[in-house]
Amino acid sequence: MIYYFSGTGNSKWAAEKIGEKTGDRVVNISDILKSGSGKIHIGASVLFGIVFPVYAWNLPKPVAEFLKLLEVNRGAYCYAVCTCGDEAGYTIDILKKRLKLKSGYSIKMPNNYIPAFDVDSEETALQKVRAASVKLDSVCDDIIGRKECFDYDRGRFALIKSYVAAHFFNKYALSSKPFYSEPACNGCGLCEKNCPTGNITVVDGMPFWDEKCVQCLSCIHRCPKRAIQYGKFTKNRGRYYFNYTEEEINGQKGS
Numbered sequence: 001m002i003y004y005f006s007g008t009g010n011s012k013w014a015a016e017k018i019g020e021k022t023g024d025r026v027v028n029i030s031d032i033l034k035s036g037s038g039k040i041h042i043g044a045s046v047l048f049g050i051v052f053p054v055y056a057w058n059l060p061k062p063v064a065e066f067l068k069l070l071e072v073n074r075g076a077y078c079y080a081v082c083t084c085g086d087e088a089g090y091t092i093d094i095l096k097k098r099l100k101l102k103s104g105y106s107i108k109m110p111n112n113y114i115p116a117f118d119v120d121s122e123e124t125a126l127q128k129v130r131a132a133s134v135k136l137d138s139v140c141d142d143i144i145g146r147k148e149c150f151d152y153d154r155g156r157f158a159l160i161k162s163y164v165a166a167h168f169f170n171k172y173a174l175s176s177k178p179f180y181s182e183p184a185c186n187g188c189g190l191c192e193k194n195c196p197t198g199n200i201t202v203v204d205g206m207p208f209w210d211e212k213c214v215q216c217l218s219c220i221h222r223c224p225k226r227a228i229q230y231g232k233f234t235k236n237r238g239r240y241y242f243n244y245t246e247e248e249i250n251g252q253k254g255s
């Protein structure tokens with residue numbers, strides 16, 4: 001079984017790609033959390049994968065919540081794949097302390113954190129996805145062969161980023177308050193439908209954000225009217241969600 005969390009589709013795509021190659025079922029962690037699921041037992045000799053985006057060089061909150069539900073038999077083959085715009089910091093190391101991983105990988109994908117940075121250029125984004133596709137093929141070979149392998153990019157100053165910066169991010173940056181919709185909003189309700197934490201409600205044609213936001217930014221990136229903003233900086237920044245066809249990805253695979 002492969003469990004994934006995803007805001008803008010990168011990690012969902014990675015999970016589905018692994019699912020296709022390994023023949024494993026893919027399950028959305030958001031659905032599990034929304035359903036109020038009890039403990040999840042992972043049996044011996046089972047393939048158990050977890051795929052998710054890196055948030056502030058650490059685990060996203062829903063993934064940390066999901067880990068609390070797990071009861072994993074020591075004989076299971078557990079692996080993790082995190083997607084990140086640039087560097088994963090100590091994310092996989094932190095996960096290793098909570099889950100007995102046999103393998104762990106970071107995969108560079110288009111960046112979606114627009115409160116701080118702009119999105120990647122179209123060319124860079126496509127290059128990242130193509131390189132990711134190549135790396136995922138070899139990750140799948142490892143998983144099928146139940147290899148023990150760790151291949152992730154911590155980047156520079158990883159300790160400070162994963163422990164100090166992540167602490168401040170979780171303490172101060174998860175607020176919903178800076179979200180607002182502009183007059184271009186037509187109340188279509190896609191933001192409410194797509195929010196993986198059920199944090200948005202559209203009332204009288206306008207979205208309202210509750211306080212359960214985990215900052216996945218699905219609402220901003222997927223708004224067809226570009227009508228959602230977060231604070232002062234997102235207005236002039238690009239939008240991104242995973243929308244590549246196999247033909248686009250395989251065009252010049254790995255180039």
Ligand SMILES: Cc1cc2nc3c(=O)[nH]c(=O)nc-3n(C[C@H](O)[C@H](O)[C@H](O)COP(=O)(O)O)c2cc1C
Binds near residue numbers: 057084
């Ligand atoms: C709140 C937030 C924090 C992020 N922090 C990092 C980070 O620390 N390092 C990094 O390389 N990318 C970071 N990113 C970028 C995402 O990890 C990356 O774009 C990921 O592939 C998005 O996955 P998704 O499309 O499945 O949501 C961050 C994105 C968000 C929304």
